[in-house]
Amino acid sequence: MENLEHDMVVESSSNDKIDCNKNSYTFEEFMDIIRVLRSEQGCPWDREQTHESLRDCMLEESYEAVDAINKNDVENLKEELGDVLLQVALHSVIAEETKEFTIDQVTTDISKKMIHRHPHVFLDANVENSREVLKNWEAIKQEEKKEETISDGMLRVAQALPALIRATKIQKKAAKVGVEAANIQVVIDLLKSSIEEMEKQVERNNNYHMEEELGRILFLITDLSRKLGINAENSLTNATDKFINRFIGVERLAEGEGKHLKDMSIDEQTALWGRVI
Template identity: 50%
Template sequence: MSDKEQHFNFKDLLDIMTKLRGEGGCPWDREQTHESLRQYMLEESYEVVDAINHKHDDELKEELGDVLLQVVFHAQIAAEQNRFTIQDVIDNICRKMISRHTHIFGDDTADTVAQVLDNWERIKSDEKGFDTHTERMKAIPSILPALMRSYKVQKKAAAVGFDWDDVKDAISKVDEELQEFKDVYLSENYGKIVEELGDLLFAIVNVARFLDIQPELALNEATEKFIKRFEYIENSAKGAGKRLEDMSLKEMDELWEQAKL
């Protein structure tokens, strides 16, 4: 049987990780810590999202495996230190899924997605011992991308009615914050410039939330669009025997407009 035809199970993965981390195992794997692995968990998670965006099953299958490896890796390190095991991880997530789906495993009722989410947040708050809405906001990890974190914070505020009545009001706030940024961006007060730019970005995220658009995804799409149009400019310049560095901004702008067609 070839390597590709051989089938493995979860225990095989655990055994492989134990061997890699054990006496005589891989030098790199043996020296890793929770802290040294942080970057890989982030990278692998983003690569999963990228595979989803590309709608590529083989890529998604591979990247999900990489994330699973990170989970097993962290659990193995903790087990070696007698802190917790992979079984504890599995037990915890199973208990969480059961406890937060009381409409399936309990006596609650939830016929709509909104009701499910309300139940989830209520149960989560009870589990975490949150007494205030501010505590719920502070519990949103600061390590999240800033656009995503601000979106989640705003949703917490909106859940208790601290929100605009209409998206037009949110757009007016963007106009207001843009003007305030224009008032200071040429000043020498760097701190104020940063503050007003932050307020402007926060207001734009609020508009995205109103329209049920994830700003992180919207910005990524805009970045991809920019890259494609820039590629058109560069390829067109090469076709004309020119270097971008030698072209004027006006010439590049003309190609940019062509790329939009």
């Protein structure tokens, strides 16, 4: 829509006109834009989308928003939050069309939830600090979800979460009733034992047990990070970034010698790797 010589307007399904050259738009105007995109006069791609087809988009946009936060990139965060909001709007308009729910019901439900889970703000409950706030929040949430056991809470943890985050949440719930390793050394010993078992399964070429043991190792590593007070997800992200940076350095050294990594021996690659800090 660049280089337009005159103002453009689009008729929405509610017969309201959408000014395509405004400097700012309200939330309701934004929702109308999404409704137009989903209409017969709208975009073929947008009309084809469903809750299911948009799942990956929701995850990707959320991660990109988190990436902007990690990089302290406020301008990009503003853009990425808009992309997250777009996903919320698309799902809500799709639901409006199928009469599942409306965007007003979405905002109403979250508003009621915030009021209910903040009795120290909207009612007469008293709290001393944020620790008590979180304790009350969890208790209220358990009441809302009708969780009677720790198992109920575990089953409610979303399976779509990144595996390390989900494992940590499950371990924290188990720890609330004392179901956890006694100390850090116990976790380390269990980890050593699992690695030894993995070596045996590798020798036997037993794929099923290798996968099972690898899962146990990852679960124990997550538990170790929890006990150490280290975020496992962040640790893996940092390690991956470090690997990328070192790989870039190694590749540049190879190119400086007129070589390609794929043509070099393991010993030659290792020698280059040792030269990169």
